[in-house]
Amino acid sequence: MQHQTIYFRNRPRIIATSTIAGPKECEGIIGRYVEKALSDDMFGESTYEKAECKMLSYVIDGAIKNAQLDRHEVDMIVSGDLLNQIISASFAARDFSVPFLGVYGACSTMAESLAVAAAFIDGGYCDRVVAATGSHFASAERQYRYPLELGTTRPPQSQWTVTAAGGALVAGTGEGISITAATLGKVVDFGITDVNNMGAAMAPAACDTILTHFRETGEAPEDYDLIVTGDLGALGSRILKDLTWEKGLDISKNHVDCGEIIYKVIEDEFQGGSGAGCSAVVLNSYLHAKMMTGGLRKILFVATGALLSTVSSGQGESIPCIAHAVVLEH
Amino acid sequence: MQHQTIYFRNRPRIIATSTIAGPKECEGIIGRYVEKALSDDMFGESTYEKAECKMLSYVIDGAIKNAQLDRHEVDMIVSGDLLNQIISASFAARDFSVPFLGVYGACSTMAESLAVAAAFIDGGYCDRVVAATGSHFASAERQYRYPLELGTTRPPQSQWTVTAAGGALVAGTGEGISITAATLGKVVDFGITDVNNMGAAMAPAACDTILTHFRETGEAPEDYDLIVTGDLGALGSRILKDLTWEKGLDISKNHVDCGEIIYKVIEDEFQGGSGAGCSAVVLNSYLHAKMMTGGLRKILFVATGALLSTVSSGQGESIPCIAHAVVLEH
Numbered sequence: 039m040q041h042q043t044i045y046f047r048n049r050p051r052i053i054a055t056s057t058i059a060g061p062k063e064c065e066g067i068i069g070r071y072v073e074k075a076l077s078d079d080m081f082g083e084s085t086y087e088k089a090e091c092k093m094l095s096y097v098i099d100g101a102i103k104n105a106q107l108d109r110h111e112v113d114m115i116v117s118g119d120l121l122n123q124i125i126s127a128s129f130a131a132r133d134f135s136v137p138f139l140g141v142y143g144a145c146s147t148m149a150e151s152l153a154v155a156a157a158f159i160d161g162g163y164c165d166r167v168v169a170a171t172g173s174h175f176a177s178a179e180r181q182y183r184y185p186l187e188l189g190t191t192r193p194p195q196s197q198w199t200v201t202a203a204g205g206a207l208v209a210g211t212g213e214g215i216s217i218t219a220a221t222l223g224k225v226v227d228f229g230i231t232d233v234n235n236m237g238a239a240m241a242p243a244a245c246d247t248i249l250t251h252f253r254e255t256g257e258a259p260e261d262y263d264l265i266v267t268g269d270l271g272a273l274g275s276r277i278l279k280d281l282t283w284e285k286g287l288d289i290s291k292n293h294v295d296c297g298e299i300i301y302k303v304i305e306d307e308f309q310g311g312s313g314a315g316c317s318a319v320v321l322n323s324y325l326h327a328k329m330m331t332g333g334l335r336k337i338l339f340v341a342t343g344a345l346l347s348t349v350s351s352g353q354g355e356s357i358p359c360i361a362h363a364v365v366l367e368h
Numbered sequence: 369m370q371h372q373t374i375y376f377r378n379r380p381r382i383i384a385t386s387t388i389a390g391p392k393e394c395e396g397i398i399g400r401y402v403e404k405a406l407s408d409d410m411f412g413e414s415t416y417e418k419a420e421c422k423m424l425s426y427v428i429d430g431a432i433k434n435a436q437l438d439r440h441e442v443d444m445i446v447s448g449d450l451l452n453q454i455i456s457a458s459f460a461a462r463d464f465s466v467p468f469l470g471v472y473g474a475c476s477t478m479a480e481s482l483a484v485a486a487a488f489i490d491g492g493y494c495d496r497v498v499a500a501t502g503s504h505f506a507s508a509e510r511q512y513r514y515p516l517e518l519g520t521t522r523p524p525q526s527q528w529t530v531t532a533a534g535g536a537l538v539a540g541t542g543e544g545i546s547i548t549a550a551t552l553g554k555v556v557d558f559g560i561t562d563v564n565n566m567g568a569a570m571a572p573a574a575c576d577t578i579l580t581h582f583r584e585t586g587e588a589p590e591d592y593d594l595i596v597t598g599d600l601g602a603l604g605s606r607i608l609k610d611l612t613w614e615k616g617l618d619i620s621k622n623h624v625d626c627g628e629i630i631y632k633v634i635e636d637e638f639q640g641g642s643g644a645g646c647s648a649v650v651l652n653s654y655l656h657a658k659m660m661t662g663g664l665r666k667i668l669f670v671a672t673g674a675l676l677s678t679v680s681s682g683q684g685e686s687i688p689c690i691a692h693a694v695v696l697e698h
Contacts, residue, residue, distance in 0.1 A: 040440050042467045044493040085683055110370050114552060121677065122452040124472045128555060128675035132688045137372045137552035139480065140472040140675070140690075142454045150469065154484070161491025163374040181679075222444060222467035225458060345458035345470070347451065349511075353415055358462045360470075 042247075043221040043254040050159040051214035052152075052206045052366070055322035056100025058093050060175070060201030063311075063319065066302040071323035072202075073100055079176070079201045087121060090174035090203075093315075094119065095130040097205035097322075098170050105166070105207040109134050112207075113164035116151040118142045120173050120199075120314050121181060127171070136168075144343030145240075145269050146223070147171040148204065148318040149362035152339075153220035155208040156364070165210050172203025173313030182233070182348060196234040197271045197297060197312035204318030206326075215329050219365040221251040225345065227358040233351050237274020237297075237309055240342040243359035244270060245281040247340060251363050252287060259289045263334045266325065267361075268317035268341035269297035271309030296320035317341045329368045336367045372577075373551045373584040380489040381544035382482075382536045382696070385652035386430025388423050390505070390531030393641075393649065396632040401653035402532075403430055409506070409531045417451060420504035420533075423645075424449065425460040427535035427652075428500050435496070435537040439464050442537075443494035446481040448472045450503050450529075450644050451511060457501070466498075474673030475570075475599050476553070477501040478534065478648040479692040482669075483550035485538040486694070495540050502533025503643030512563070512678060526564040527601045527627055527642035534648030536656075545659050549695040551581040555675065557688040563681050567604020567627075567639055570672040573689035574600060575611040577670060581693050582617060589619045593664045596655065597691075598647035598671035599627035601639030626650035647671045659698045666697045 059072045060079040069075065074096065081089040094117065102112055115134060117127035118141040131138040143150040151169035158164040176186055178199035184190040208217065226246050230239035244267050252258060259265060270278055275295040282289050300311040300320055321339060328334045340363040346355070389402045390409040399405065404426065411419040424447065432442055445464060447457035448471040461468040473480040481499035488494040506516055508529035514520040538547065556576050560569035574597050582588065589595060600608055605625040612619050630641040630650055651669055658664045670693040676685070 040443055040466065042443075044488075087679055087683065113370055113372075118470075118472060120453075122679060123450075123474065123675060123677035125675070125677045125680045128688050128690075129680065129685070132555040132557050135554055136370065138555050138690060139484070139552060140448075142448060142470040142472045144453065154469070157488055157491055157493055158374075161487055161493070163487055163491070222469060224465055225462040225468050227462050345453060345455070347453035347455045349417055349452060350455045350459065353417065355459070358458050360458075360468060 041254060042250050043219055045219045046156050046160040046217055048160045049216040049218060050156045050208050050210055051216045053209045053212040053214040054101050054105035054207040055326045056097040056104055057204045057319045057323040058096050059319050063200055063202050066300050068319055068323045071327050086174050086176035090172060090177050091126040091129045093203040094126045094170060094172040095133050097203045098130055098168050101168050101205040101207040109136060112136045112166050112168060114139055114167045116141055116154045116167060117170045118147045119171055120178055143360060144345055145314045146341040146343030146360050146362050147314045148321060149339055149341035149364050152217060152364045153362055156217040159208055159210045167208045168205055169208055170205030171314040171318045173199055173315035175199045175201045178313060193234045194308050195273055197236055197309045199313035200300060200311040200316040202315035202319035204322035206322055215366050215368045217364055218367050221247055221363040223247040223361040225358045225360050227356055229356045231356045236312055236344050237271040238277055239344050239357040240359045241270055241274045241277035241281060243361040244278050244340055244342045247361040247363050248282060249285055249287060259292060262292060262336050262338050264337040265289050265293045266337055266339050267295045269312040270295045271297040273309045339364050339366055371584060372580050373549055375549045376486050376490040376547055378490045379546040379548060380486045380538050380540055381546045383539045383542040383544040384431050384435035384537040385656045386427040386434055387534045387649050387653040388426050389649050393530055393532050396630050398649055398653045401657050416504055416506035420502060420507050421456040421459045423533040424456045424500060424502040425463050427533045428460055428498050431498050431535040431537040439466060442466045442496050442498060444469055444497045446471055446484045446497060447500045448477045449501055450508055473690060474675055475644045476671040476673030476690050476692050477644045478651060479669055479671035479694050482547060482694050483692055486547040489538055489540045497538045498535055499538055500535030501644040501648045503529055503645035505529045505531045508643060523564045524638050525603055527566060527639045529643035530630060530641040530646040532645035532649035534652035536652055545696050545698045547694055548697050551577055551693040553577040553691045555688045555690050557686055559686045561686045566642055566674045567601040568607055569674050569687040570689045571600055571604045571607035571611060573691040574608050574670055574672045577691040577693050578612060579615055579617060589622060592622060592666050592668050594667040595619050595623045596667055596669050597625045599642040600625045600672060601627040603639045669694050669696055
């Protein structure tokens, strides 16, 4: 019988993280926790895409260094990003002489890569794996919407792609935050076609994975200090709370969304942050620090992804979405 | 210490496969072995992309049915494709109510998805996983090169993206072809910038993974009935044989390349076939049949991928490549 939740008995753990974020992002809640705060989101590169790739390379390198390891002690990099053919991840992996597993889950990539890393370590195939992802506002706008130079206005339901990256060094031994389970999501499509309304499109996928997680594990929302979604934004978070409430699950007391909390003045970015880097940077900086210092003991990290492309939307398709959840304990 | 080869002690196995291919592809060696031969590569759809997605959906469904299973008995679909944001895989997965892990390895996807499926089953996290991928000549041309309507001529070093898909049902129990090990590749870039010369770009990645595989396992080419690469084409295969020979490994006696053998009259397609569907369809139809009937006992399946995008090439980048290898035994 199909089951979506898998358990990691050997408790693979995050022994180090690394994060980087753009100037706008560092004005908010993560500012005090990010390893490297960029003063210029070009990061010394000539194109947005190269800057995004350099950011991802920075956090992969940072996670390895912060774990006091050398590259040749790392067994695998699991990474993906939002750009076509995940070039940020592939080109970043080129800098390291480490086996590479490219994944694509749009903004769910941080949870997907953590789940894959945990499975490979827990199963005894690898000792140390870097899980990392990132995104860049300008490269995402250029690819998915309009070039920035066009000065297109944004509708009120839109979100702002976060310029940031986060990486975690997952290992079989050492001190850190344990990954004890993962609930792998199904593709859920509620027929949303508005590419500016990702929160509404992704909320049903988050709802599906969260409901499945609690049904299969027999746990309740109260068992978690936080239920963290990736980047539903303010509107998407409200929808998620409504959807879960309708199904008899009340997550309102301990739910928080990375997209909703990442920016200082959320009104400027309408519904908040989005992008693979959003949940990656919040998890690996702010939440990681809160878990390590004892403020948070157990969280359910649910990163959501909208699996559309400009071609699929141009051909009239709705937006299929996915959410993967990982249980983190310290 | 880093190691690239992982072993699957519980011998997860391919208990069923499913394949589909376009009319041009069915004229060649796979014609007699493909489950569904298309008379029209639009497959009843209005766009190339929708046809590609339908093909992938067909083989996922086929692999499940051929294993005499229901969808709710499948724990995971691991899939990816060449289109931006792997929409073929994501939209195909939407048709199934099964957890989905999106991967991206360009034309190495069949090997990558088999390795991930095998690890999740061998580690005890899943019982049954579908690994599948595909590609479509027309959607790939439109996305990576020129619209077909332009009638652009092709240089002699180019390959022809295969219109085909293949899927395998990997399970922990049952009769079939065992996946006993995998060697996960590193990203290798030899500085090739010619996007029409994928064979030359990918050959060094194949060489690196093959050399690593034999070094780490202590085996020799003679231990395999076949060393099968994915889609290096005729030129890329020659380069691979030269590169491995220079490193003291002679694979010339039992090496074959799916891209080189897939088309009937290879001259028409210059260097042969390419695309994620190339090795997927050859493995899951022709090679699968040869293994099941005893003609082949043990093969090393090495699918190669070129991890470029139109943006990376447009920005002057060279082509980073990867090759993942899986050991198949019957």
